[in-house]
Amino acid sequence: MPNLTANLAGILSPNPFWLASAPPTNSGYQVMKAFETGWGGAVWKTLGIPVVNTSSRYGAINYRSSRMVGFNNIELITDRPLADNLREIEEVKKYFPDHAVVASLMVESRKEWHQIVKDVENAGADGVELNFGCPHGMCERGMGSAVGQEPAVLQTITGWVKEVATVPVIVKLTPNITDITEPAVAAAKGGADAISLINTIQSLMGVDLDRFVPYPTVDGKSTNGGYCGPAVKPIALNMVKNCAQHQGVNIPISGIGGIENWRDAVEHMLLGANNVQVCTAVMHYGFGIIREMLAGLEEYMNEKGFGQLPDFIGKAVSNVTTWENLNLKYKVIAAINADTCIGCQLCYTACEDGAHQAIALPGNGQGRVPAIIEENCVGCNLCSLVCPVENCITMVRKDDGSTHESWKDYMDSGKAPTEFNDKRAGGHGHWIPEPKAGLGG
Amino acid sequence: MAEYQTPTTEKDLETSFEQIKPYMNATMAYYESSRCLFCYDAPCVKACPTGIDIPLFIRQIHTGNLEGAARTIYDSNYFGNICGKVCPTEVLCEGACVYNLQDVKPIEIGRLQSYAAADMIRQGRKLYEPGPTNGYHIAIIGAGPASISCACELRLLGYEVDIFEAKSHPSGLAIYGCAPYKVTNEDVLEEINYLQEQFQFRVHYKQPVKTKEQIAALERDYAAILLGVGLGPTQALNLEGEGLAGCIGATEFIEQVKLMPLALEVGRRVIVIGGGNTAMDAASESARLGAEAVTVAYRRSKEEMRAYAFEYGLARSAGVMGLFNAAPLAILGEEKVRGVRFIKTQNEGGKLKHIPGSEFEMACDMVILATGQAKQSAFLNLIDSLEKDGRGCIKVNPQSFQTSRPKYFAAGDAVNGGAEVVNAAAEGKMAARGIDKYVSSSK
Ligand SMILES: Cc1cc2nc3c(=O)[nH]c(=O)nc-3n(C[C@H](O)[C@H](O)[C@H](O)COP(=O)(O)OP(=O)(O)OC[C@H]3O[C@@H](n4cnc5c(N)ncnc54)[C@H](O)[C@@H]3O)c2cc1C
Ligand SMILES: Cc1cc2nc3c(=O)[nH]c(=O)nc-3n(C[C@H](O)[C@H](O)[C@H](O)COP(=O)(O)O)c2cc1C
Ligand code: SF4
Ligand code: SF4
Ligand code: SF4
Numbered sequence: 023m024p025n026l027t028a029n030l031a032g033i034l035s036p037n038p039f040w041l042a043s044a045p046p047t048n049s050g051y052q053v054m055k056a057f058e059t060g061w062g063g064a065v066w067k068t069l070g071i072p073v074v075n076t077s078s079r080y081g082a083i084n085y086r087s088s089r090m091v092g093f094n095n096i097e098l099i100t101d102r103p104l105a106d107n108l109r110e111i112e113e114v115k116k117y118f119p120d121h122a123v124v125a126s127l128m129v130e131s132r133k134e135w136h137q138i139v140k141d142v143e144n145a146g147a148d149g150v151e152l153n154f155g156c157p158h159g160m161c162e163r164g165m166g167s168a169v170g171q172e173p174a175v176l177q178t179i180t181g182w183v184k185e186v187a188t189v190p191v192i193v194k195l196t197p198n199i200t201d202i203t204e205p206a207v208a209a210a211k212g213g214a215d216a217i218s219l220i221n222t223i224q225s226l227m228g229v230d231l232d233r234f235v236p237y238p239t240v241d242g243k244s245t246n247g248g249y250c251g252p253a254v255k256p257i258a259l260n261m262v263k264n265c266a267q268h269q270g271v272n273i274p275i276s277g278i279g280g281i282e283n284w285r286d287a288v289e290h291m292l293l294g295a296n297n298v299q300v301c302t303a304v305m306h307y308g309f310g311i312i313r314e315m316l317a318g319l320e321e322y323m324n325e326k327g328f329g330q331l332p333d334f335i336g337k338a339v340s341n342v343t344t345w346e347n348l349n350l351k352y353k354v355i356a357a358i359n360a361d362t363c364i365g366c367q368l369c370y371t372a373c374e375d376g377a378h379q380a381i382a383l384p385g386n387g388q389g390r391v392p393a394i395i396e397e398n399c400v401g402c403n404l405c406s407l408v409c410p411v412e413n414c415i416t417m418v419r420k421d422d423g424s425t426h427e428s429w430k431d432y433m434d435s436g437k438a439p440t441e442f443n444d445k446r447a448g449g450h451g452h453w454i455p456e457p458k459a460g461l462g463g
Numbered sequence: 464m465a466e467y468q469t470p471t472t473e474k475d476l477e478t479s480f481e482q483i484k485p486y487m488n489a490t491m492a493y494y495e496s497s498r499c500l501f502c503y504d505a506p507c508v509k510a511c512p513t514g515i516d517i518p519l520f521i522r523q524i525h526t527g528n529l530e531g532a533a534r535t536i537y538d539s540n541y542f543g544n545i546c547g548k549v550c551p552t553e554v555l556c557e558g559a560c561v562y563n564l565q566d567v568k569p570i571e572i573g574r575l576q577s578y579a580a581a582d583m584i585r586q587g588r589k590l591y592e593p594g595p596t597n598g599y600h601i602a603i604i605g606a607g608p609a610s611i612s613c614a615c616e617l618r619l620l621g622y623e624v625d626i627f628e629a630k631s632h633p634s635g636l637a638i639y640g641c642a643p644y645k646v647t648n649e650d651v652l653e654e655i656n657y658l659q660e661q662f663q664f665r666v667h668y669k670q671p672v673k674t675k676e677q678i679a680a681l682e683r684d685y686a687a688i689l690l691g692v693g694l695g696p697t698q699a700l701n702l703e704g705e706g707l708a709g710c711i712g713a714t715e716f717i718e719q720v721k722l723m724p725l726a727l728e729v730g731r732r733v734i735v736i737g738g739g740n741t742a743m744d745a746a747s748e749s750a751r752l753g754a755e756a757v758t759v760a761y762r763r764s765k766e767e768m769r770a771y772a773f774e775y776g777l778a779r780s781a782g783v784m785g786l787f788n789a790a791p792l793a794i795l796g797e798e799k800v801r802g803v804r805f806i807k808t809q810n811e812g813g814k815l816k817h818i819p820g821s822e823f824e825m826a827c828d829m830v831i832l833a834t835g836q837a838k839q840s841a842f843l844n845l846i847d848s849l850e851k852d853g854r855g856c857i858k859v860n861p862q863s864f865q866t867s868r869p870k871y872f873a874a875g876d877a878v879n880g881g882a883e884v885v886n887a888a889a890e891g892k893m894a895a896r897g898i899d900k901y902v903s904s905s906k
Binding site: 363364365366411 | 500503525561562565
C-alpha cells in the first residue's frame with residue numbers, strides 16, 4: 023500500500039487530490055461530503071467582500087459525443103457572508119483535522135488582507151491561497167488577474183499577506199500572461215510558500231448564431247469568461263513544467279487545469295506538481311470521481327514501485343528540453359498493421375492533404391489497406407494519430423541509434439542551413455508532386 | 464402460445480408491426496452521427512446503389528444542418544426516408560461500414576438517413592422545384608419507385624410527366640409489398656406526397672395500360688415512354704391442389720396484409736413455401752397476425768436460401784420455424800387446404816434429388832406460395848419487338864436504360880428481375896437522364 027500523503031509547503035493532506043476553489047467548495051456542507059467521499063483537501067471558494075452573481079454563468083464546448091470538454095464561467099468570488107464561511111470552515115476542521123482546508127482570498131487594501139488572513143487562520147484554515155487569477159469581473163475591479171498580470175503588484179500584495187500569515191501562503195497564478203514564470207518568480211520573491219496554477223483562461227465559448235450573442239448569455243449580452251476543463255490540460259501542463267524548471271521559482275507547485283482522472287493528476291505531478299486541484303470534473307460528475315482517482319493512483323504507484331509521492335513528483339521534468347537539443351538523427355517512420363486496419367483511409371487523406379504525400383492507396387481490387395511510401399515518410403505521426411484503430415499505425419525506429427546530433431550541434435558545426443535555398447535544409451530533395459498534379463483529382 | 468396475438472384494433476397492429484427501425488430522436492442522431500469516421504472514398508457510399516454521400520450527410524446531421532443533410536440524401540435518392548427504412552442495409556451501406564472490420568457496431572446509416580429525410584417531410588420543407596418547362600411530355604407506365612424516381616428527375620429537367628398506374632396508390636411494391644414492420648403506409652404515402660408537392664408530376668390512378676391502342680396513343684402523344692411496370696403476380700407452381708381455398712400467393716397475401724390487416728384471416732397453422740426474402744416476409748407477417756404455427760418450407764438447405772440471414776433471423780424471432788430440404792409434392796384438401804405433402808431432398812453434386820420413399824405430410828390450414836413473381840409478359844408483348852433477356856426481363860442499355868425500341872426506356876424490377884426499392888430508385892433516375900439525352904438529341 024503506497025503512502026499517498028501529500029505535502030505542499032508544509033500543508034499535509036491524506037492524498038494529493040484537492041478540490042480547487044470553485045462552486046464545489048462553496049459551503050461546509052459540500053466540503054464535508056467531499057472529504058467523506060475521499061478528497062484529501064479543499065481550497066474554499068474565494069472569500070472577500072461578497073459579490074452579486076449573474077444568471078446564467080456557464081458555457082461549454084461539446085465535442086462530438088462528449089459534453090463539456092471545455093467549460094467556462096463568468097462567476098465571481100463567494101456571494102455568501104464571510105461570517106458564515108468562517109463558521110463552516112471551523113466546523114469542517116473539527117470533523118476533519120487531518121484534511122487540508124485552505125482559504126482562498128481576494129480583497130483590495132493591505133488592511134483588508136491583514137484582517138481576512140487573521141480571520142481565516144482563527145477559523146482553523148491550514149493555509150491561504152491568494153486568488154490573483156480570476157480573469158473576468160474581479161479584474162475589472164483591480165483584483166484577480168489584474169494583480170496576476172503585474173508581477174510587481176503581485177509581489178507587493180504577497181508581501182502584505184506574509185506580514186501577518188502564520189500558515190503557508192499559496193499564490194494562485196493566471197495563465198493570461200505571456201510568460202508564466204514572471205509572476206511565479208515574483209510570488210517567490212514576495213515570500214510565497216507555494217504557487218498554484220493555472221486559473222482559467224480568458225475566452226468566449228461560442229456565439230448564438232440566431233441571436234448574435236456569445237455564450238453564456240445574460241439578458242442578450244455576454245462577457246469574456248474563464249476557460250477550463252479537459253481541453254486546457256496541455257496549456258496547464260506546459261505552465262507547470264515552466265515553473266518547475268525555473269531556477270527562480272524554488273517553491274512547491276500545486277497543479278490545476280483539466281484534471282479529471284488519475285492519469286491527468288499523475289501527468290501534472292510528473293511535470294512537477296506536489297499535489298493537484300480539481301474543479302470542472304467535479305462540477306460535471308460530482309465528488310464520486312475521487313474513488314477512481316485514488317484507486318488509479320495507487321495502482322500506478324504499485325505497478326511502478328513508488329512508495330510515496332516524492333518518488334515520482336517531477337520525474338518527467340528533466341525530459342523536457344529545448345527544441346535545439348532534440349536529436350535530429352532520430353528517425354521513425356509509420357508502419358500500418360494490415361491485419362487490424364479497417365480501411366477507413368483517414369491516414370491516406372491526412373498524409374496526402376495535410377502532411378507529406380507518403381501514403382499510397384491500394385490498386386483496384388486490392389482491398390482498402392493503404393501503404394506507407396517509406397522514402398517520403400518524415401515520421402510526423404499524423405497518420406497514427408488519426409487512425410481510429412488503437413496501435414494499428416505504429417512509428418518504427420529506422421536509425422541505428424548511434425548518432426546524436428541536435429540543432430545546436432548543427433549550428434556549432436556549420437551544418438545548419440543559413441540561406442533561402444540552402445541545400446542543407448531538411449526538405450531539400452524531398453519528393454513532392456508538381457502543383458498541377460493537384461488538379462482534377 | 465404464439466409470439467403474437469391476433470390483432471383486433473389499430474393499437475394491436477402497432478404492437479404486431481412494431482417498427483424495427485423506429486425514428487431516432489435528436490439525441491440518438493447526435494450521438495450516432497458523432498461516431499462516423501468520415502472515411503476517405505467511403506466504402507458505405509460505394510455500397511449504396513444510389514451513391515448517397517453518406518459521410519457528408521452524417522456530418523451535416525451532426526452539425527445541426529438537417530436541411531443540408533436531407534438535400535445530400537435526396538440529390539442522390541428521391542426515396543430518402545423509405546429507403547432508410549426498407550433497404551437491406553446489412554448487405555448494403557451498413558454492411559460495408561468499416562466498423563464491421565473492427566467488430567464494432569456499424570453506423571446506423573439507414574436510421575440516420577430517415578431521421579434527416581423525415582424531418583423535412585414532417586415540416587413540409589421544400590428542397591426542389593420543377594425546372595423551367597422545355598415543352599416535352601413523357602409518359603410513364605406504373606407508379607412504382609422506378610417510375611416516381613424517374614418522374615422527379617424528369618420534372619427537374621423541365622419535362623411534363625404523366626404517370627399511368629393500374630392501382631389506386633402510388634409507389635408500387637413499396638406500399639403493396641414492403642413489410643409493415645419496416646415502414647408504415649403513412650410513411651410511404653407521405654414521402655410520395657412530399658415529392659409530388661415539389662415536382663408536380665401527374666399520376667392517373669386506376670389507368671392500367673392493357674391494349675395496343677393505348678400503347679399507340681402514348682407513342683403518338685409523348686416524346687418518350689418509361690416502362691416501370693415491375694413484376695406480376697406470384698408464379699404458379701402447377702402443384703396439385705394449388706387452387707384450393709386457403710392457398711394463396713405471397714405477393715397477393717402481403718398485399719392484403721398491407722391494405723386490410725384487420726380484415727384478413729390468417730390460418731392457425733401456416734406453411735410458407737419458398738426460401739427468398741418474400742417467403743420470410745410472408746412468414747413473419749403471418750406470425751405477427753397471430754398464426755399459431757408458421758413454417759417456412761424450402762426445398763434446399765438453410766445455407767442455400769436466397770433470403771438474407773437477417774431476414775431469416777427476423778422471421779425466427781417472430782416465432783417462425785424452418786423446414787429444409789423438403790420439396791412440396793401436393794397441396795392436400797378437398798375444398799380447403801388441410802396440409803402439404805413433401806418429399807425430402809438432398810443435394811447430389813449440385814443437383815437436387817428427391818429421396819425415394821421419404822414422403823411425409825404436414826397439416827396446415829393455409830399455404831402461402833412464395834415462389835417468385837411472374838414477369839409482366841402479357842403487357843410487354845403489347846410493345847412490338849421489345850427485346851427481353853433470357854429471364855423475360857426487359858433488355859436495356861445499362862447507362863441510358865433505353866430499350867431495343869428507342870422511344871421506350873425501362874427501369875426497376877421489370878429490368879432487374881426483382882431487386883430492392885433502392886435499385887429501382889437508382890435506375891429510374893438514370894433512365895430519366897437517358898430520356899433527356901434521347902429527347903434532346905432528337906430535337
Ligand atoms: C413482398 C415484398 C417485399 C419487399 N420488401 C422490400 C424491402 O423490404 N426493401 C426493399 O428495398 N425492397 C423490397 N421489395 C422490392 C421492392 O418493393 C421492389 O424492388 C420495388 O418496388 C420495384 O419498383 P418498381 O418501380 O420497379 O416496380 P413496382 O414497385 O412493382 O411498381 C410497379 C407499378 O406498376 C404498376 N403497373 C404494372 N403494370 C401496369 C400497367 N400495365 N399499367 C399501369 N400500371 C401498371 C403496378 O401497379 C405498380 O404500382 C419487396 C418486394 C416484395 C414483393
Ligand atoms: C503542424 C502545424 C504547423 C504550423 N505552422 C505554422 C506556421 O508555419 N505559421 C503560422 O503562422 N502558424 C502555424 N501554425 C498555427 C496554425 O496556423 C493555427 O494558427 C493554429 O493551428 C490554430 O488553428 P487550429 O485550431 O485550426 O489548428 C501551425 C500549426 C500546426 C498544427
Ligand atoms: S508519419 Fe507523417 S509523413 Fe509519415 S506516413 Fe504518417 S502522416 Fe505521412
Ligand atoms: S487510418 Fe488506420 S484503419 Fe484507417 S486505413 Fe489507415 S491504417 Fe487503416
Ligand atoms: S464506412 Fe461507416 S464510418 Fe466510414 S464514412 Fe461510412 S458510415 Fe462513416
